[in-house]
Amino acid sequence: MDMQRVERALEKLKRAVGIGMKRITMPHGIPGHSLTQVEREAPQEEPPAWPINDELSVVGKSVKRLDAHAKVTGSAKYTSDIRLPGMLFGKMLCSHHPHAKVISVDTTAAARHPGVAAVHLFGMTDSKDDRGQGEFPEITFAGQPIAGVAAQSLQIAEEAVKLIRVEYQKLPFVVDLEEAQKKSAPVAFHINVEEKFSDRGVKINGNRYGPWYGKQKGDVKRGFADADLVVERTYKTQVQHHCCLETHGVVVDYRDDGVTVYASTQSTKNVRDGFARTFGLPANRVRVICEFMGGGFGSKQQLGRTAVMAGYLSKKSGRPVSLMLDRKEEFLSAGNRSNSIQRLKIGARKDGTLTAVELHSRGTAGVGRSAGVGNVARSLYPCANFYSEHYTVLTNAGPAKPFRAPGNVQGAFPVEQLMDELAERLGLDPLVLRDRCDRSEIRRLERLRGAEKFGWSRRKVAGASSGTVKKGLGMAQATWPKMLNLDSTVEVLLFKDGGIEVRSGVQDIGTGTKTVLAQVVAEELGLQPEEITVRIGDTLFPDGPTSEGSKVTGSITPAARNAAYKVKRQLFEQVANTLGTEASELAAAEGRIFSKKEPSKKIAFQEALRMMKNTQIGATATRSENYEGKPVSEDLGSVQFAEVSVDTETGIVNVERIVTANSCGRPINIAQIESQIEGAVIQGVSYALYENRVMDAATGHQMNTNLHQYQLPFSMEIPEIEIILIESYDAATSTDAVGIGEPPIIATAPAIANAVYNAIGVRIYELPITPDKVLKALNKI
């Protein structure tokens, strides 16, 4: 029984009859553009609405990161830095073959190797990912872990895994998306379709798994017949790796009375629950800690085999075990963004009205299942006639994992290039075409402000740039839904001796969640963020959201504010008498508690804490549904403008400047928002020009498994990035904040591709846009 669903239904019922609800007035819209006040029904226990950021003291400012000191001094302890007494180092043996049956494994020599404390073999029951029949899981990609050892040092563990003898029965394999779809292709791996893959009636045919249909509507045939112009192209996107600087890994301390797992993770609660399930333990006997983590970008949301292996090694040896992947293992097995081949067809009338949109996509997530291309084609430009069909193709390569705006990054590349082409052929400015097709008010404003800052009017017709190095300007847009995680809880504690503490299991993947929590609680209590101690990343505290889907800020900040409001009212009750007033008359601001009617009746916040009856008081709050249960009106858009230069002799594309206009509801920390936007843009530039997993079809091996072989941008490749941040209010929660991690990566690659076209007058339909593709497009090679 899903209690959460029952509770939600009950909440809805209560709301419908108005039990426990109150009316509050809230800001709604965009300051300086469309700001109004609206009435909302909000739960009784939640605080009154905040005004817009201009009238707040610490929210909406560039507050310095609370943990910046630990990061710049090197004292921040990441999972890979954890050193426990008696700790062993683990190492896994990974398959060299892309597809095989394991016949036997001999670990005798490894177990006898001096310094080795435990050996473990993956069996059929360790992980839900296991496939095949027999004693061992089927090997489905080169790099799949088979066994592991724990030893006194990493060097000894590395020696020991080399002593493990595995007898394989090699099987035919396929690693290429197009090859794998051929009738003659080997079957990538043997799966029990009914059990593992047959969700929602989806079928498997050879290596093709699908189709999934988008939300179809209308009649595309008729729509294309009604069009004045139909454009159709095929686009390809590559496999991109997350390349978190800290690899995936854990330290597991397995004891009879409970297990502690230090994990580099985007979800302390997912690791806890996954570990508990795997080892048959109650979840409360597993404590997961992640104070600092060196990047995730979507790849660290689940338990993973590394943690399972470390768990067994620690259980067997009775000692803590550190198991961190090395860089090659990280490339092979820790995740990637799936690739795609997309055929997109758009029909339009002369005025730019879209009459039909049709998309056929194929992608491979390797041995993973989700290689979709998101919802850009359907939701960015709503069209009465829409059809999409997607197949995920199975190959013998490492599994894809969610990666910053999964799907939409792949999906925006065709849509936004084809819209650019459509605009040109209709004789419309690309911005004008979008003004006609895009219903989003916020994106309209983003286009307007972005174009002005960027100097869009400088743009010439494609190919007009003279000389060897040609300049080009392009733009593209993004869509990303505003999502939330209702399983987000925060506790705020006040201590008699002056301490103010925020606690949640939520982890900070580098976005600045700690600081955001401190700001929200400080604002509510009338204090400064430095006065707040934030303890997060520990499942001893109430569960926070998983760091995914740009959900964290929008999910955790209302819970934090509501908890702070609750505990503040408790404190008011305790000091009201002394101040000779009612608790309901009290407010907190600028480090003081005072009477709203008679401001002379006041007391320092710290003094009020000393008057508390007990040594501490606390309150806990959980994220409630958006007010009135309404989905917020707008998606999280982003509009980007790119300025590039293309050297027509070398084929090298240089991104000189990106202007990006974004919105994330009520901004909480401007500097941190800018950091995230810049980071997303840089990863987008990297996706557009550099990154690409290279698989060798003959051996089934990845050829670029370290950071000098897999191309990434360094300081010399970083463009000038200018940010326009549009403050907006949905009147949906007590903070009205929304995340920003994902939307700004989506439009970058198509904006660059459109700028490249504008520079050289020839289009590139395949990522990454490397010199060879440019020279080929120019007929130079």
Next chain:
Amino acid sequence: MTAGTVMAGVNAFGSEASSASEKDNAIGPEAVPIQLTINGVLKEVSVEPRETLADTLRDHLHLTGTKVACNRGSCSSCTVLLDGVPVNSCMISALDAVGRDVSTIESLASNGELHPLQQAFIDHDASQCGFCTPGMLMSCAHLLQTNPHPTFEEVKRAISGNLCRCGTHPHIFKAVLEVADKQKRK
């Protein structure tokens, strides 16, 4: 050569062969005691000759501020200063650091006072996940030591080997230029 001579501060692989045979010269594979000058302090540590300086710092001396991300000299997360010059500590054997000054991120702040660059990194939000930050800071510290008034291009070049996956570069550029600018005004 014996372990004793290593302790005395001879560069293990740079030293001239003595009259003894090759076999006598061999050290390891067992751990050998060495002395390393880390952040101005002489440390005695026993390391296997195959160990890198990065592993020695992290596993024997508990100086985990130095990060290892690629272990192949391609990302500079593990940057330390060796006789004042930035090097990838994952590409240097611990034995090769004998007799030389090793400075790690832990030495950048002195007597509890942050290096101006550290303060500027805080002020400009120049770290996100923070994993590349120590290496970035060591590269930048070296830049300002040798070139107190760098241009924007020189700042870019100074960290052109330091990988940051979060994309903190624009904020790092600003932080370094601000420190350089302040030094200029002094």
